[in-house]
Amino acid sequence: xxxxxxxxxxxxxxxxxxxxxxxxxxxxxxxxxxxxxxxxxxxxxxxxxxxxxxxxxxxxxxxxxxxxxxxxxxxxxxxxxxxxxxxxxxxxxxxxxxxxxxxxxxxxxxxxxxxxxxxxxxxxxxxxxxxxxxxxxxxxxxxxxxxxxxxxxxxxxxxxxxxxxxxxxxxxxxxxxxxxxxxxxxxxxxxxxxxxxxxxxxxxxxxxxxxxxxxxxxxxxxxxxxxxxxxxxxxxxxxxxxxxxxxxxxxxxxxxxxxxxxxxxxxxxxxxxxxxxxxxxxxxxxxxxxxxxxxxxxxxxxxxxxxxxxxxxxxxxxxxxxxxxxxxxxxxxxxxxxxxxxxxxxxxxxxxxxxxxxxxxxxxxxxxxxxxxxxxxxxxxxxxxxxxxxxxxxxxxxxxxxxxxxxxxxxxxxxxxxxxxxxxxxxxxxxxxxxxxxxxxxxxxxxxxxxxxxxxxxxxxxxxxxxxxxxxxxxxxxxxxx
Amino acid sequence: xxxxxxxxxxxxxxxxxxxxxxxxxxxxxxxxxxxxxxxxxxxxxxxxxxxxxxxxxxxxxxxxxxxxxxxxxxxxxxxxxxxxxxxxxxxxxxxxxxxxxxxxxxxxxxxxxxxxxxxxxxxxxxxxxxxxxxxxxxxxxxxxxxxxxxxxxxxxxxxxxxxxxxxxxxxxxxxxxxxxxxxxxxxxxxxxxxxxxxxxxxxxxxxxxxxxxxxxxxxxxxxxxxxxxxxxxxxxxxxxxxxxxxxxxxx
Ligand SMILES: Nc1ncnc2c1ncn2[C@@H]1O[C@H](COP(=O)(O)OP(=O)(O)O)[C@@H](O)[C@H]1O
Ligand SMILES: [Mg+2]
Numbered sequence: 112x113x114x115x116x117x118x119x120x121x122x123x124x125x126x127x128x129x130x131x132x133x134x135x136x137x138x139x140x141x142x143x144x145x146x147x148x149x150x151x152x153x154x155x156x157x158x159x160x161x162x163x164x165x166x167x168x169x170x171x172x173x174x175x176x177x178x179x180x181x182x183x184x185x186x187x188x189x190x191x192x193x194x195x196x197x198x199x200x201x202x203x204x205x206x207x208x209x210x211x212x213x214x215x216x217x218x219x220x221x222x223x224x225x226x227x228x229x230x231x232x233x234x235x236x237x238x239x240x241x242x243x244x245x246x247x248x249x250x251x252x253x254x255x256x257x258x259x260x261x262x263x264x265x266x267x268x269x270x271x272x273x274x275x276x277x278x279x280x281x282x283x284x285x286x287x288x289x290x291x292x293x294x295x296x297x298x299x300x301x302x303x304x305x306x307x308x309x310x311x312x313x314x315x316x317x318x319x320x321x322x323x324x325x326x327x328x329x330x331x332x333x334x335x336x337x338x339x340x341x342x343x344x345x346x347x348x349x350x351x352x353x354x355x356x357x358x359x360x361x362x363x364x365x366x367x368x369x370x371x372x373x374x375x376x377x378x379x380x381x382x383x384x385x386x387x388x389x390x391x392x393x394x395x396x397x398x399x400x401x402x403x404x405x406x407x408x409x410x411x412x413x414x415x416x417x418x419x420x421x422x423x424x425x426x427x428x429x430x431x432x433x434x435x436x437x438x439x440x441x442x443x444x445x446x447x448x449x450x451x452x453x454x455x456x457x458x459x460x461x462x463x464x465x466x467x468x469x470x471x472x473x474x475x476x477x478x479x480x481x482x483x484x485x486x487x488x489x490x491x492x493x494x495x496x497x498x499x500x501x502x503x504x505x506x507x508x509x510x511x512x513x514x515x516x517x518x519x520x521x522x523x524x525x526x527x528x529x530x531x532x533x534x535x536x537x538x539x540x541x542x543x544x545x546x547x548x549x550x551x552x553x554x555x556x557x558x559x560x561x562x563x564x565x566x567x568x569x570x571x572x573x574x575x576x577x578x579x580x581x582x583x584x585x586x587x588x589x590x591x592x593x
Numbered sequence: 594x595x596x597x598x599x600x601x602x603x604x605x606x607x608x609x610x611x612x613x614x615x616x617x618x619x620x621x622x623x624x625x626x627x628x629x630x631x632x633x634x635x636x637x638x639x640x641x642x643x644x645x646x647x648x649x650x651x652x653x654x655x656x657x658x659x660x661x662x663x664x665x666x667x668x669x670x671x672x673x674x675x676x677x678x679x680x681x682x683x684x685x686x687x688x689x690x691x692x693x694x695x696x697x698x699x700x701x702x703x704x705x706x707x708x709x710x711x712x713x714x715x716x717x718x719x720x721x722x723x724x725x726x727x728x729x730x731x732x733x734x735x736x737x738x739x740x741x742x743x744x745x746x747x748x749x750x751x752x753x754x755x756x757x758x759x760x761x762x763x764x765x766x767x768x769x770x771x772x773x774x775x776x777x778x779x780x781x782x783x784x785x786x787x788x789x790x791x792x793x794x795x796x797x798x799x800x801x802x803x804x805x806x807x808x809x810x811x812x813x814x815x816x817x818x819x820x821x822x823x824x825x826x827x828x829x830x831x832x833x834x835x836x837x838x839x840x841x842x843x844x
Contacts, residue, residue, distance in 0.1 A: 544643050545681040547665035548674075549695040549751065550702070555666075559694055563685025563734070 144193040147171065150298055157267045157301075160274065170287045170297030177291045183425050183454040184483040184515060187396065192295075195361060252316065261345075262307040263318055266334055269305035276307060280338055284367035284404045284431070292363040293400045296332045300365065303333035308343040308374070317573055319348040335366040339374035341407065346377040348576055360385075364399045372407030372434065379572050381580050383420040386451050394422025394451070401428035405437035405466075413440040414457065415571040417580040419587040422451060427485065429458035432466035432494075439468040442568040444580070446587050447480030447512070456485040456517075461494035461527070470501040473565050476512035477588055483515040490527040497527040505535040506564055508557075508588070558585050594619045594790045595640075595660070595759055600651035602639045608649070609635040611815035617759070620787040624801055625794045626826065627812035628834040633794045634678055636812075637763045641675040642668045656758060669695075670702035672758030676748035676765050682736040688747060689717065689731045692754050699755065720753040724780045741768040749780045756784075761792045766800035778803030798830040813837050 150171055154164040179190070256263050262273065270277050287297045304320040320335070339345055368376050378401075387394025397420075403412035414428040430439025441457035459468035468488070476482040488499045505514030516533050538560060546556035562569070562581055569577045600613040609632045617623050627633055639646045640653065642665030653660040660668060683691070697707045708716070721728060724746050736744050745765050752760050762781070766774055781791060781804050793804060801809070801823065809826045811819040813834075818841055819825065829837070 539681075540645070541681050542683060544641075544645075544665060545677065545683070548641050548669050548677075549691065549755070550666055550669040550698040551694060552666050552698070555694060555698060559686055559691065560683060563683055566685035 145171075145195070145299065153299060153301060157270070159267075159270055162274075162278070163270055166282075166287075167298050170294050171299075173288050174291070174294035174298055177288075177294055179291050184452075184481065184485075184517070186452070187423055190361060190396070255315070259312050259315055260309040261312060261314055262305065264305055266300075266303045266305045266336060269336070273305070273307070276338065277305075277336075280336060280367070280369060281334075282367075284369060284402050285365050285400050290400060292398045293365050296334060296363050296365045296400070300332045300334040303335045303364070304337075305335070306337040306345060306347065308337075308339045308345045310340040311342045312340075313343065314345040317346050317348055319350070321350050331360070331362045331364070333364045335364070337366075337368045337376055337378070339368075339370045339376050339410075341371045342373045343371075344375045344377075346573060347379070348573065349378070349380045350383070350579075360395050362395050362397045362399065364401075366399070366401040366428075368401075368403035368412055370403070370405050370407055370410035370412055370434075370437075373409050374407060375411040375413070376403065377413045378403070378415070378428070379576055380414075380416040380418075381572075381576060381583060382416065382418045382424070383583055385422075386420045386448065387422040389449050395420065396422060397424045397426065399426040401426060402431065403429065403439070404431045405434050405439060405463075407437070408434040408463075409436045410434050411438040411440070413438075413442070413571070415442040415568065416444070416455075417565075417568070417572070417583065418443070418445040418453060418455060419583050424451075424453040424455050427456050427458055427487075429460065430468060431460045431462065432468065432497075433462045434466075435463040436465045437463055438466070440571075441468075441470045441472070441486075442571045443472045444475070444565045444568045444584070445473070445482055445484075446475045446584060447477065447482045448587055449478040449480060451478075451480045453481070454483040454485055456483075456487075458487040458489070459499055461488075461490045461497040461499070463493070464495040464497075466494055466497045468497075468499045470499070470503070471567050472501075472503045473568055474503070474505040474514050475508065475561060475564070475588075476505070476514050477508035479509075479511050481513045481515070483517060485517040485519075487519040488521070488529055489519075490522040490524050490529070492523045494524050495526050497524065499527075499529045501529075501531045503531075503533045504564070505533075506561070507535065507537045510537075557588055561588060594621075594656060596654045597640075598652050600636075600639070600653065601649045602635065602646045602651075603649065604646060609646070609815055610639060613651070613812075613816045615810065615817060617790045617792060619758075619790055620785075621808065622781075622785065622791045622793065622804060622806045624804075624806040624809045624826065625792065625812050625817075626796065626798075626809065626829055628838070629796070631812050632815045633812055634763055635815075637675055637678075637761045637792075637794060640668075640761060641665055641673060666698075667702075669755075670699045674752050674755055674757035674760045676745070676752055676760065676762040678763040678765075678767070680736050680739075680744040680748055682734070682739075684734050684737055686735050687732050688735050688750070691735050692717070692751065695751075695755060716754065720750055723753055723783060724750045725776050726750050742770065742773040745769060745777065746773060749777050753780060753784055757789065759790050759792065760784075761794065763794045764796060765793075766795055766797065774800060775803060798826045801826045811837055813841055 147168065150167050154167055253263065282297065285293050287294055306318055308314050337347060368378060370376055385394050405412050412430050416428065418424055428441060432439050439459050443455065445453045445455050447453045456472060457470055470486055472484045474482040474484055484503045486501060488501065490497045501518065503516050507514055514535055518531055520529055522529060542560055543553060543556050546559060551559065561584060569580060572580055595617045597613060597615045600610050601608060602610040613636060625633055635646060639648060642663065648661055655673065656671060658671065693713060700707060717731065726746055730743065730747060736747065739747060748765065765777055769777065778800065793806065806823055809821055809823060810817045811829060818837060
């Protein structure tokens with residue numbers, strides 16, 4: 112019987128990746144491999160000021176002396192960094208002023224993905240930055256945002272137009288030498304989004320970036336920087352897809368968030384990079400450094416992520432709670448299937464007094480996949496009355512999938528309180544039968560059970576995103592039944 | 594409505610149902626009584642299509658169709674309902690959402706579009722009143738943290754929502770206090786029509802004071818050993834199951 116049940120769930124996992132097409136866009140590339148020339152080429156193509164090139168070159172020097180980390184609970188062949196193309200961009204001029212100037216192929220690509228770049232058709236109240244491979248192709252609603260003093264543009268534009276902000280904040284949360292992939296990103300990052308919310312402004316709409324890898328053999332190295340001034344608020348969404356390719360592609364992004372006094376940033380991700388095929392061939396290596404600094408008092412940073420894609424996911428969106436009474440949150444759903452591997456979680460670093468953090472992690476493992484939660488809670492000596500609550504739940508869909516939990520707790524202040532709860536459950540035959548008996552097919556049953564399991568995380572997502580996330584989950588686990 | 598002929602079913606090496614036969618017509622209420630471990634729940638689960646039990650012989654016609662040919666979910670959509678002896682908890686899924694999904698699937702099966710939100714809510718309200726269930730239960734995770742009695746009442750609520758042709762109640766009365774018992778019985782009596790039927794599995798005669806069955810069957814070791822009218826329940830209560838056991842040893 113157990114075997115039957117496994118079969119049902121296994122079948123559900125054979126679904127096809129629906130975003131796997133590629134588009135024939137006229138692009139130019141940097142030469143394959145990584146050296147100083149390539150970095151100069153990238154910087155040159157972007158008309159960057161000399162200080163930016165210097166920054167990149169020093170990052171490159173640092174990277175050359177670093178080693179690839181090996182501590183994650185994932186296995187993959189050594190990455191040859193000389194086999195990667197570090198820059199791919201449309202040949203047409205990247206800065207455009209209106210939609211009519213956009214390459215129709217790019218527009219078609221986004222249409223196919225179900226996110227038409229047409230302001231009037233967009234979900235009300237979402238401004239979007241579209242990033243394909245190495246460049247930002249179009250940002251919507253710019254002028255409306257500018258009225259409020261909100262800056263939302265590609266990071267390349269920000270380097271040119273707002274150098275004082277970039278110089279002050281770039282690398283201030285994730286230093287160049289933070290880790291191997293962060294250093295690599297600092298050297299070769301090509302584009303990404305920049306957001307600045309002025310003092311006291313509540314951003315009038317959701318901001319969103321849609322990342323798409325299109326070109327072959329290229330890596331995507333985007334960099335996102337969000338600054339929320341005193342008393343401001345912004346909700347930011349990030350979505351990602353990539354074509355199906357037989358080889359693995361590297362995605363090594365860096366995201367930095369900064370909140371000043373009483374500011375709040377809500378950062379949501381629905382990550383759906385190509386996961387590789389049923390036999391584990393191809394797929395994106397998603398090695399990303401995301402960190403938020405609650406610099407100001409009573410400020411708040413909240414990460415919500417739904418991870419369904421990538422061959423390997425290795426990322427820990429973190430919060431550094433420096434300001435007194437600041438709050439960090441991490442809500443995560445990570446689904447792995449077939450041969451996917453995920454090692455994801457968070458770090459909550461408590462420095463200020465009365466800082467609070469909350470971690471809710473839901474891992475779902477299907478097929479032969481491995482899903483690890485790794486979380487660190489660090490309470491510094493200065494963090495009087497700090498409080499952390501962590502809850503990590505894992506659901507196994509098959510007998511040969513795995514769930515692992517690695518909590519690291521380091522408390523240096525005796526007034527702090529840390530609570531940790533963890534559960535692992537196997538999706539049960541009794542639950543499935545109960546649903547079947549009410550007329551739900553195995554597939555529907557898995558869907559409703561999994562959605563229930565993830566509810567605490569989904570309710571943190573903005574409405575439209577929550578719907579998208581549920582659909583994605585359904586597709587990721589499709590045919591586990593039947 | 595349902596015609597069960599010589600049903601044999603069990604798990605791996607152990608046969609539990611050993612030639613069970615029963616006919617139920619529309620409009621009828623049948624009660625099955627029998628000692629613990631005699632196969633009553635196995636019968637209910639087998640009819641509902643639980644894969645744990647393998648059918649080795651026999652046939653079952655349900656509403657003109659071969660029941661054993663259908664998967665559990667299809668049987669449900671065709672109008673077979675099982676009120677579980679031990680209802681399952683589903684974390685994070687509210688009764689409301691669960692019912693919305695179940696009704697949508699059933700309607701789809703019968704070629705109908707999903708129910709309008711307004712109509713659905715009205716239906717919920719009507720059925721909540723019928724089983725005197727508080728609306729806070731509708732938004733809570735299904736069966737999670739419900740008391741035994743609340744779970745059983747929720748089963749009857751779901752039955753009322755889905756309006757099945759044949760409802761099988763597996764010891765819905767056990768663990769209920771007298772008020773809850775009255776509510777459950779009242780629900781069944783109000784849902785009863787000339788077009789549907791009920792199979793009520795119970796260990797005690799108590800429930801049958803509130804739901805008056807047309808037929809009472811005594812089950813022992815995987816099949817029916819005695820059938821009669823409602824007075825048989827009383828006789829059983831008086832003489833105890835030992836009477837049945839002895840009689841069957843004599844035979
Ligand atoms: N899934 C199962 N695994 C093992 N034994 C079972 C299973 N289901 C039923 N049985 C056994 O079959 C017999 C009948 O059980 P059941 O149908 O639950 O009886 P009742 O509902 O009449 O008390 C019992 O001996 C019980 O232990
Ligand atoms: Mg029983």
